[in-house]
Amino acid sequence: xxxSAVLCGLGSYLPTRVVTNADIAAELDTTDEWITTRTxxxxxxxxxxxxxxxxxxxxxxxxxxxxxxxDIVDYVVVATxxxxxxxxxxxxxxxxxxxLGTVPAFDISAVCSGFLYGLQSGRAxxxxxxAETVLLIGAESFTxxxxxxxxxxxxxxxxxxxxxxxxAGAADEPGAILAxxxxxxxxxxxxxxxxxxxxxxxxxxxxxxAYIRMQGRSTFxxxxxxxxxxxxxxxxxxxxxxxxxxxxxxxxxxxxxxHSLAKHLGLPAEAAITHLREVGNxxxxxxxxxxxxxxxxxxxxxxxRVVLPAFGxxxxxxxxxxxxxxxxxx
Numbered sequence: 001x002x003x004s005a006v007l008c009g010l011g012s013y014l015p016t017r018v019v020t021n022a023d024i025a026a027e028l029d030t031t032d033e034w035i036t037t038r039t040x041x042x043x044x045x046x047x048x049x050x051x052x053x054x055x056x057x058x059x060x061x062x063x064x065x066x067x068x069x070x071d072i073v074d075y076v077v078v079a080t081x082x083x084x085x086x087x088x089x090x091x092x093x094x095x096x097x098x099x100l101g102t103v104p105a106f107d108i109s110a111v112c113s114g115f116l117y118g119l120q121s122g123r124a125x126x127x128x129x130x131a132e133t134v135l136l137i138g139a140e141s142f143t144x145x146x147x148x149x150x151x152x153x154x155x156x157x158x159x160x161x162x163x164x165x166x167x168a169g170a171a172d173e174p175g176a177i178l179a180x181x182x183x184x185x186x187x188x189x190x191x192x193x194x195x196x197x198x199x200x201x202x203x204x205x206x207x208x209x210a211y212i213r214m215q216g217r218s219t220f221x222x223x224x225x226x227x228x229x230x231x232x233x234x235x236x237x238x239x240x241x242x243x244x245x246x247x248x249x250x251x252x253x254x255x256x257x258x259h260s261l262a263k264h265l266g267l268p269a270e271a272a273i274t275h276l277r278e279v280g281n282x283x284x285x286x287x288x289x290x291x292x293x294x295x296x297x298x299x300x301x302x303x304x305r306v307v308l309p310a311f312g313x314x315x316x317x318x319x320x321x322x323x324x325x326x327x328x329x330x
Contacts, residue, residue: 002127002171003126003127003129003168003169003170004123004126004127004168004169004170004171004173004176004177004178005119005122005123005126005127005134005166005167005168005169005176005177006166006167006168006169006170006173006175006176006177006325007164007165007166007175007176007177007322007325007327008067008068008165008166008167008169008175008325008327009064009065009066009067009068009069009070009163009164009165009327009328010063010064010067010162010163010164010165010288010291010292010295010327011059011060011061011062011063011064011065011066011067011162011163011164011292012060012063012160012161012162012163012288012289012292012293013056013059013060013063013160013161013162014045014159014160014279014289015045015046015047015048015051015056015159015160016045017045017046017047017048018043018044018045018046019043019044019045019046019158020032020042020043021035021036021041021042021043021155024151024154024155027148028149028151028154029151030151030155035155038254038256039155039156039254039255039256039276039280039281040254040255040256040274040276040277041155041156041158041255041276041277041280041281042277042278043158043277043278043279043280044143044155044157044158044159044279044280045158045159045160045279045280046143046158046159047141047143047144047159052084052141053080053082053083053084053090053139053140053141053161054084054090054093054094054097054139056139056140056141056159056160056161056285057078057080057090057094057137057139057161057163058094058097058098059161060137060139060160060161060162060163060285060288061076061094061098061135061137061161061163062098063163064135064137064163064164064165065098065135065165067165067327067328068133068165068167068328069328070133070165071099072100072101072103072133073100073103073131073133073134073135073165074103074104074125074130074131074132074133074134075103075104075105075122075125075130075131075133075134075135076091076094076095076098076100076103076104076105076106076134076135076137077091077105077106077107077108077118077121077122077134077135077136077137078090078091078094078105078106078107078108078118078137078138078139079107079108079109079110079114079115079117079118079136079137079138079139079284079285080107080108080109080114080138080139080140080284081109081110081111081114081140081142081145081283081284081313082140082141082142082144082145082283083107086197089105089106089107090107090139091105091106091107092105092106094137094139098135100135108121110184110284110312110314110316111192111283111284111312111313111314111316112251112253112281112283112284112286112310112311112312112313112316113182113251113284113310113311113312113314113316113317113318114138114283114284114312115136115138115162115284115285115286115287115288115308115310116180116182116287116308116310116318116319116320117182117316117318118136118137118138119136119164119166119177119180119308119320120180120182120318120320121136122134122136122166123166123177123180126166126167126168131168132167132168133165133166133167133168134165134166135163135164135165136163136164136165136166136288137161137162137163137288138161138162138163138282138283138284138285138286138287138288138289139160139161139162139284139285140159140160140161140282140283140284140285141159142157142158142159142212142281142282142283143157143158143159145157145194145210145211145212146211146212147209147211147212150211152214152216153211153212153213153214155280156254156280156281157212157280157281157282157283158279158280158281158282159282159285160279160282160285160289161285161288161289162285162286162287162288162289162290162291162292163288164288164291173325174302174303174323174324174325174326175322175323175324175325175327176322176323177320177321177322178237178238178320178321178322178323179234179237179238179320179321180234180318180319180320181230181233181234181237181318181319181320182316182317182318183226183230183316183317183318184314184315184316184317185314185315186314186315188222188314188315189313189314189315190215191214191215191218191219191222191313191315192212192213192214192215192219192312192313192315193212193213193313194210194211194212194213195208195210195213196208196209196210196211197210220254220256220257222311222315223253223257223311223317224257224260224261224264226311226315226317227250227251227257227261227309227310227311227317227319228261228264228265230309230317230318230319231248231261231265231307231309231319232265233319234307234309234319234320234321235307235321237321238321240305240321242265242266242267243266244305245265245267245271245305245306245307246271246304246305246306246324247271247272247273247294247299247300247304247305247306247307247324248261248262248265248267248271248272248273248306248307248308248309249273249287249290249291249294249300249306249307249308250272250273250287250290250307250308250309250310251286251287251309251310251311251312252274252275252276252279252280252281252282252286252287252289252290253281253286253311254276254281255274255276255277258272258274258276259272259274261309273290273291273293273294273299273300274290275289275290275293283312284312286310287308287310291308295327300324301324302324302325302326303323303324304323304324305321305323305324306321306322306323306324307319307320307321308320308321308322
């Protein structure tokens with residue numbers, strides 16, 4: 001049987017500082033009710049400056065390694081849009097701080113789809129026989145990109161990290177990544193963008209601040225459409241019907257998006273794991289954070305058939321499918 005990547009460890013980390021909707025409403029023209037009704041978010045965690053993205057990634061990665069019972073891996077992949085520095089990548093820093101020596105480590109930047117792009121990379125490394133184990137971490141200090149005066153984006157985003165360990169195994173094992181489908185469309189780049197800080201802005205002398213801007217309504221409609229399409233394609237690839245899906249552990253962008261996706265697929269709203277209430281939209285960290293939340297709360301149980309859809313800036317989108325394994329609680 002062909003080699004497959006099997007999920008065998010899981011970890012997460014959230015900064016200790018919590019910012020509630022009431023805290024934001026005290027500074028902006030908004031209310032707790034307005035934020036909650038439109039997003040499903042009640043609070044978010046915010047990283048301290050001295051911790052940054054690498055600190056979040058190290059904490060989540062260490063927990064995932066403990067869960068897998070490993071102290072070394074062959075590769076480290078960090079999915080992030082908010083690296084500690086533009087250069088060098090954050091992955092090598094994370095690997096060194098985890099005591100992993102000189103293992104190959106690199107970053108992937110695909111924003112809210114970053115974890116899925118990382119999952120496909122880890123799966124390919126294992127499938128090709130280049131690695132026996134891969135530590136994949138989604139980590140974001142996304143509040144660093146938020147305009148503190150923008151009530152359209154400030155309530156949405158939070159910081160955190162989630163991690164999984166993949167090992168070589170067989171496709172019929174619980175935890176095997178059965179399929180990953182990825183797409184992108186650069187003509188939709190302006191849906192979600194951070195113009196300031198990039199080479200184009202610096203070379204052109206553009207003083208635009210490095211803040212995220214979103215076309216909210218267009219993003220909502222496009223996200224639901226793209227995630228439904230890619231989820232149905234992925235289910236066809238693995239031979240599952242929609243009715244055989246137990247859980248949707250999708251990118252935690254907005255509770256209404258997740259519930260709308262479930263409705264479009266013909267699944268009950270409760271099939272969608274939602275972790276937004278406590279953490280907000282954590283971009284590339286959101287899917288592994290949702291998985292860890294599902295594991296801890298019992299929403300994910302061994303044998304569950306799970307799909308992982310995401311849509312993010314780029315535009316990028318994708319979905320993955322697996323049968324949930326029996327993981328050790330770290």
